[in-house]
Amino acid sequence: MATLLFKLNNVPEDEAAEVRELLEQQGFHTYETSAGFFGLGVAAIWLVNASDKALAMEAIDAYQAERAIRMRAEYEARVARGEEPTLWDNIKASPMRFVGLLILLCFILSIMLLPFWYLI
Template sequence: MPHHLMNLRHVPDDEADEIRGLFEDHAVPFYETPPSRWGISMGGFWVHDDAEAERAKALLEEYHRQRREQQRARYQEDLAAGRTGGVWWRIRHKPVTTLAACLAILVILALTVAPFITL
């Protein structure tokens, strides 16, 4: 029976490429199904054999631990260098984009709530 190893919905291309390389380097016989354009099917990496599934899951767990550490270190570097930040950083550095997003939120909220207010 096939074993689903990982969902590919919202996975960046670089991460998917690294995982393909990881499986190929360790000779894990996997196959891949792509996610649908409309988000109906999730897609993912699959294997058939139970033993291979356990081995692949262990490889994925180690890979994700390393990637998490790398991404956290990169985020901390960006914070220290002032390339990213929280809400106030976004308001100061990207005021037009932030204002447009806030206006869109207010319009959607008004359109959603208006029928109930006019009752």
């Protein structure tokens, strides 16, 4: 019986492709399902032979540990080069979005604090 191996929800396409390639290289028989038109299904990679799950998960865990180190190093290199945007850069890029979020935050806080205001 098939068993769920790797969910693809919110997974970058490059990571999904690397996981597919890893499983293929390791010789695991898998198939993939999509979330469907409305996104109600399970987008995942399924393992055909459930007895191989421990080995497959071990391979995926090792890959993800290596990927985390690699992605962290790339991020730190972008920060060192000044290519990663800071909070101030994001505010300058879209000031209206920042003002809108600030207004929304104030509105939500005022609604939350309104019952306490009436107690005073």
